[in-house]
Amino acid sequence: xxxxxxxxxxxxxxxxxxxxxxxxxxxxxxxxxxxxxxxxxxxxxxxxxxxxxxxxxxxxxxxxxxxxxxxxxxxxxxxxxxxxxxxxxxxxxxxxxxxxxxxxxxxxxxxxxxxxxxxxxxxxxxxxxxxxxxxxxxxxxxxxxxxxxxxxxxxxxxxxxxxxxxxxxxxxxxxxxxxxxxxxxxxxxxxxxxxxxxxxxxxxxxxxxxxxxxxxxxxxxxxxxxxxxxxxxxxxxxxxxxxxxxxxxxxxxxxxxxxxxxxxxxxxxxxxxxxxxxxxxxxxxxxxxxxxxxxxxxxxxxxxxxxxxxxxxxxxxxxxxxxxxxxxxxxxxxxxxxxxxxxxxxxxxxxxxxxxxxxxxxxxxxxxxxxxxxxxxxxxxxxxxxxxxxxxxxxxxxxxxxxxxxxxxxxxxxxxxxxxxxxxxxxxxxxxxxxxxxxxxxxx
Numbered sequence: 001x002x003x004x005x006x007x008x009x010x011x012x013x014x015x016x017x018x019x020x021x022x023x024x025x026x027x028x029x030x031x032x033x034x035x036x037x038x039x040x041x042x043x044x045x046x047x048x049x050x051x052x053x054x055x056x057x058x059x060x061x062x063x064x065x066x067x068x069x070x071x072x073x074x075x076x077x078x079x080x081x082x083x084x085x086x087x088x089x090x091x092x093x094x095x096x097x098x099x100x101x102x103x104x105x106x107x108x109x110x111x112x113x114x115x116x117x118x119x120x121x122x123x124x125x126x127x128x129x130x131x132x133x134x135x136x137x138x139x140x141x142x143x144x145x146x147x148x149x150x151x152x153x154x155x156x157x158x159x160x161x162x163x164x165x166x167x168x169x170x171x172x173x174x175x176x177x178x179x180x181x182x183x184x185x186x187x188x189x190x191x192x193x194x195x196x197x198x199x200x201x202x203x204x205x206x207x208x209x210x211x212x213x214x215x216x217x218x219x220x221x222x223x224x225x226x227x228x229x230x231x232x233x234x235x236x237x238x239x240x241x242x243x244x245x246x247x248x249x250x251x252x253x254x255x256x257x258x259x260x261x262x263x264x265x266x267x268x269x270x271x272x273x274x275x276x277x278x279x280x281x282x283x284x285x286x287x288x289x290x291x292x293x294x295x296x297x298x299x300x301x302x303x304x305x306x307x308x309x310x311x312x313x314x315x316x317x318x319x320x321x322x323x324x325x326x327x328x329x330x331x332x333x334x335x336x337x338x339x340x341x342x343x344x345x346x347x348x349x350x351x352x353x354x355x356x357x358x359x360x361x362x363x364x365x366x367x368x369x370x371x372x373x374x375x376x377x378x379x380x381x382x383x384x385x386x387x388x389x390x391x392x393x394x395x396x397x398x399x400x401x402x403x404x405x406x407x408x409x410x411x412x413x414x415x416x417x418x419x420x421x422x423x424x425x426x427x428x429x430x431x432x433x434x435x436x437x438x439x440x441x442x443x444x
Contacts, residue, residue: 007039007040007041008039008040008041008111008112008436008437008440009040009042009043009109009110009111010035010040010042010110010111010112010113010114010436011042011043011045011101011104011110011112011113011114011135012028012032012042012043012044012045012113012114012115012116013045013046013097013101013113013114013115013116013122014027014028014044014045014046014115014116015046015047015075015089015090015097015122016046016047016089016118017029017046017047017064017070018060018061018063018064019049019052019056019057019060019061020046020047020049020052020054020056020057021055021056021057021060021289021316021318021319022054022316023142023345024116024118024119024142025060026214026319026345027116027140027142027214028044028046028116029060029063029064029217030214030215030216030425030428031212031215031428031432032044032068032429033064033065033068033217033425034425034426034428034429034430035429035432035433037426037429037430038429038430038432038433038434039433039437040111040433040436041069042068042069042114043069043070043071043104043108043110044068044069044070045072045073045097045100045101045104046070046071046072046073047072047073047074047075047089047093047096047097048072048073048074048075049072050074051074051075051076051077051078051089051093052089053078053087053089054289055289055318057318057319059223059227059318059319059320060318060319063217063219063220063223071100071104073093073097073099073100074096075089075092075093075096076091076092076093076095076096077092078092088119088121089119090117090119090120090122091119091121093122094121094122094124094125097122097125098125098128101113101125102129102132105129105135110135111135111436111440112135112136112137112138112184112436112439112440113125113126113129113130113135113136113137113138114137114138114140114432114436115137115138115139115140116140117139117140117141117143117145118142118143120172120175120176121175123139123175123179124175124178125137126139126179126182127178127182130182130184136184136185136440136443137182137183137184138183138184138185138186138187138435138436138439139179139180139183139185139186139187140186140188141186141187141188141189141193141194141197142189142214142345143189144193144196145172145175145176145180145197146169146173146176147339148339149168149169149172150165150167150168150169150170150172151169152252153165153251154166159251176200180197180201180204181201181204183204183207184207184208184439185207185208185209185210185435185436185438185439186204186207186208186209186210187209187210187211187212187435188209188211188212189211189212189213189214189343189345189366190211190341190342190343190365190366191211191369192341192343192364192365192366193211193341193343194209194211196341208435208438208439209435210431210432210434210435211366212428212431212432213343213345213347213348213366213428214345214348215348215423215424215427215428216348216349216352216423216424216425217424217425218352218424218426220319220323220352221323221327221352221353223320224320224323224324224327225327228324229321231317231321231324233281233283233311233313233317234321234324234325235279235281235325235328235329235330237328240277240278240279241277241278241279241330241331241403241406241407241410242279242281242328242329242331243260243278243279243280243281243329243331243333243358243403244281244283244325244326244328244329244330244331244332244333245257245280245281245282245332245333245334245335246283246317246325246326246332246346247283247284247285247287247322247345247346248284248285248287248316249282249285249286249296249297250337250342252337252338252339252342253335253336253338253342254296254300255338255391255392255393256360256392257282257297257300257335258300258303258304259360259392259393259395259396259399260280260360260399261280261297261300261301261303261304262304262393262396263396263397263399263400263403264278264280264304264306264309264400264403265305265306266400267403267404267407268306268309270400270404271404274404275306275309275407276309277407278309278403278407279309279311280301280306280309280310280311280333281310281311281312281313281325281329282296282297282311282312283312283313283317283322283325284313284314284315284317284322285297285312285313285314286314286315286316287316288314288315288316289315289316290315291315293315293316294314295312295314297310297312298312322346322349323349323353326346326349326350326355327353327355329353329355330355330356330406330410331355331356331357331358331406331410332350332353332355332356332357332358333358333359333360334346334347334350334357334358334359334360334361334367335359335360335361336359336360336361336362336367337362338362339362340362340364340365340387341365342362342365343365343366347367347370347371347423348423348424351423354413355380355413356380356381356382356406356410356412356413357371357380357381357382357383358384358399358402358403359371359381359382359383359384360384360385360386360392360395360399361383361384361385361386362385362387363385363386363387368383368385371383379411379412380411380412380413382402384398384399384402
């Protein structure tokens, strides 16, 4: 995973980067170490660890090669900015990232700039650098810039839209209109996300773009296995069917998780003994690191009458602990949302774990497209889809039948190295490098 000397230079701006433990840290962590092999020498510009909020992950930092050029800048203290209602890392770090990116471009020649979001505010640096120095920038979207937040979901009670979420959406729309049309190229975690941007900004249709899943570093799972450690919420190896979901339980995904709980209730109604062999585990559902984060699935299980078969650990868990859950699961549950463009960031980690999969996703999701060929030939992969005409509630009987069958005879874990090659970091870095070459070559 070493970094050497590529032929072209790339400034990568990523506010989140190890030892930051949030999901946004993985995009560049996975891609940057492998770009050199494809002719690009990256310099990662990120935030000083002293200015992150929450727990730092030393294990994650240990996976960053020492030879990778990482430059850090200070951000405003969250203790001060939160008094003004401003906690967003992108806002707190914007001035520091701008100063340091400007200094980097003034000192060294960069062929391109790559900016990944979330947070969104540092994307403003792209047009600023392009205007001042003429350097092209490529914008990467890990989440929709303007999505459901502030429209159908917000920070109010039970996820209701509130004034703050409406204001956040209005600001996001204005910034998107300023930044996105000025990007030389786009990357995003899903095709649907990029297609939606092209619909809003037709001029983007002629610009390079590439759908790049978050993907996985090929050594991460081996590292997690080699550094195993106990945790009370890890599934036991007691012969039961342990169905594990790892990640945030999103407001727009509640109907899918409710359908899974309803399916287990249906198994219990028809065969209590068989249902007793099933356990559902939900890990990291709150997307908050605080130990007393509120549960998001327990109420669904209680309403379905299966609370005794369900365990939930709401606090976000460290990355390698999440991999350990996937590795120990009898079955990995991947669940979508009501949005077709939603893609599961842990899809390829789940595939790399080599465990049976139960995936319940919108029919138009990139996850569905990725798993459909696999499900057609691998008995250890069950893909069930829904859409507006066939809501997820209609899948309850099918989910119940699948869990009943697997409780009696769990499927063999699929061994699918060929199917995850395209989502491995070296392949993703190659696709990004090809897009960057297209951008630079087009400028002559």
